[in-house]
Amino acid sequence: MESIKRYFTFVRPYWKLIMATIIIGLFKFGLPLALPLIIMYVIDDLLLADLPGEVKLERLYWIMGLTFIVFTLVRYPIEYYRQYYAQLSSNQILFDIRDKLFSHLQRLSLRYYQNTKVGEVISRVINDVEQTKNFIMTGLMNLWLDLATLLIAIGIMLSMDVKLTLVAIAVFPLYGFSIKYFYQRLRQLTKTRSQALAELQGHLHERIQGIAVVKGFALEDHEQKQFERRNQKFLDKAVDHTVWNAKTFAVTNTITDIAPLLVITYAGYQVVHENLTIGALIAFYAYLERLYSPLRRLVNSSTTLTQSIASMDRMFELFDESYDIRDKLGAMELKEVRGRVVFDQVSFRYRDTGDEVLHNIDLVVEEGQTVALVGMSGGGKSSLISLIPRFYDVSGGAVYLDGHDIRDVTLKSLRSQIGMVLQDNILFSDSIRENILMGNPNATEEDMIEAAKAANAHDFIMPLPDGYGTEIGERGVKLSGGQKQRIAIARVFLKNPRILILDEATSALDLESEQLIQQSLERLAKDRTTFIVAHRLSTITHADKIVLISDGSIREMGTHQELMNAEGAYYKLFTVQHLGSPVTE
Structure with a gap:
């Protein structure tokens, strides 16, 4: 056999x-x-x-x-x-x-x-x-x-x-x-x-992870029936x-x-x-x-x-599950990265037979520039930035980093140059120290603390029972949303990448946390090529380039002032968010 x-x-x-x-x-x-x-x-x-x-x-x-x-x-x-x-x-x-x-x-x-x-x-x-x-x-x-x-x-x-x-x-x-x-x-x-x-375990794992939703919607009886149905199937087998x-x-x-x-x-x-x-x-x-x-x-x-x-x-x-993303034969190691990113006629679909979610994207981001991607939900912003670290490969066209097609370089050397701060960052049920050190496991204690200070995290960490040794629970459940974000930012500070991706990094936070995180993000983005995905347009007016994406295509592109003067889709979005009072810089 x-x-x-x-x-x-x-x-x-x-x-x-x-x-x-x-x-x-x-x-x-x-x-x-x-x-x-x-x-x-x-x-x-x-x-x-x-x-x-x-x-x-x-x-x-x-x-x-x-x-x-x-x-x-x-x-x-x-x-x-x-x-x-x-x-x-x-x-x-x-x-x-x-x-x-x-x-x-x-x-x-x-x-x-x-x-x-x-x-x-x-x-x-x-x-x-x-x-x-x-x-x-x-x-x-x-x-x-x-x-x-x-x-x-x-x-x-x-x-x-x-x-x-x-x-x-x-x-x-x-x-x-x-x-x-x-x-x-x-x-x-x-x-x-x-x-x-396996199906029973998969269902159980999902429900335990989402127990707050079950309790919040009083779905205990409904979920009991769902579990009993799968449990009965296992019993029958x-x-x-x-x-x-x-x-x-x-x-x-x-x-x-x-x-x-x-x-x-x-x-x-x-x-x-x-x-x-x-x-x-x-x-x-x-x-x-x-x-x-x-x-x-x-x-x-x-x-x-x-x-x-x-x-x-x-x-x-x-x-036998195949690798969708792998190093090609003879892939080169990225050495010194400047951070110039080019999207050349990029198209993308999630499945081979699915509809395209990005169509012929042309975008040039110079070294050290900050680019903001804006638009309605489902427009393709997150799909576009997921192509940079090759979480997915393009369906058509190419993405270039410093003139190299990213499919021609090794995944490890590519991803080692990219830092990401997301809306819902994954933290592990280890200590704060271990979570920050994931940015660079070989970093010294002093470097780790400096990264936490730069992320405005040091001051809330020290009063904790064990300081940096405090266990934070599964997915960081013992920390507030703002604290989790600052740990994630400290992790990226410690990694010190040339390219930074911020995907809704300040959404759903209270005002005080947002201000602290915004300060640390600005510090983090300095001298790095930065991609920001944001719905709150007031947070990206400083960007060197703002790209409005809708239905998988670029509709508008320019600085905040240029787009406001054009009075197009970006102008309308910004005006709606500020209750009819356009804010310009």
Whole structure:
């Protein structure tokens, strides 16, 4: 199977550890195979033998004493190292898979995350990867040990009585038929069940994130029904899986119970005709347990492996998600960036078959200029600035930075020169220090504090319980909107990029916070090429160039004064915002 072949690329580095586990396991499973022979010896050669009682006891003490020593002194290290190596190798493999998956997730484009629930991604990285551990433990270790145990047991039984052995293994073909019949369907049911679980987790993740909306609109009863619907879907899939699984176990265990009945019948017949000793009969029956216990585990392993392979399929489906945005072959590293940005006949659509949201945009932004993008919501402003760091690629035309098509340079070197402050900045549930240091993880404590001061954040940070070490909760929930913005600005100060993108960075803030943030943004924008997306036009009158975008096209462009004098769309927007009192500079 393709998934198993691909999985072995992660297994291969640890093959020596896995082989050591199997070899040690052979001793673990091999030792108990001596017990039925010991039982046969004790019954036939001691208890039923015509020997003095003292001799019987002496021999009994010797054989059991040696057995006791072997099982107590040897069994412990065998059991310990087998478990240790098995867990060590399997956990190392899972570590490598999750590590590579996380690297893959970071390279997927924003388009993927806009179309996929976060909970589904988490389910594949955590649940499905963990489920594949059973493939290592069962398929790569226990399966071979059980198979070896089975063959050794059959070998010993054949040496004792060939006909009786053939009777004992007569039901084996029925096992093969049941496995072939049941497990293909079980794999599909397992995959469907895992998908339903992922959907449930995705829904739960969204609702927990938006719990304030649920409470604010008193939607608890509605959301309970929504959750119950998805929970019921998962239950239905889980029950379908359980029903088929139960049928599998019912059939295989029934087959298992037939074999001892056949053996007892035939062995009893042989004992009556004195073709078999009582000790041999008892030993043979004991070997049946050694024979069918690993066989049961092999059958159960088929169920476990089926589930693991279904999880592998889902895991590799995630691995196979293609990168919309990637470095082209031979992409160059940006060295010293001046900051001249040119949009040349740029068109853009979010999906290959979707409508264009930007049409033939021509815009030149010189080094160090501040450009404001204005217009009604949905006009294409945010879409335009998302092309600069290559969150998306243009559908037509090109974006140039210092004369280089940004598709010809490496993503890392491009994005390292761009700083962004958004309306809703993402902060992580770490300390304030860690969130600011994301701008430059290698910065010194002094540089980090200077960045916070430049962002007007230092004064509110210091009175906090642990100062810069204060944990701010998920998405910065313990901070006000203005405080979160200033942390985000401090992060960009620390990054010190040549190009700055401000997307509604001061909207929805109180007057005092807006003034503080506006001061820090002006300080941040100095000597940098700056793009500002704003609805509040009074905040961008200082811009070197104002671009009005409507329906994906540039309608007007100029300074604030030039556009006001033209009395076009910009003039009307500005006038409406200032209640009929145009403000000019």
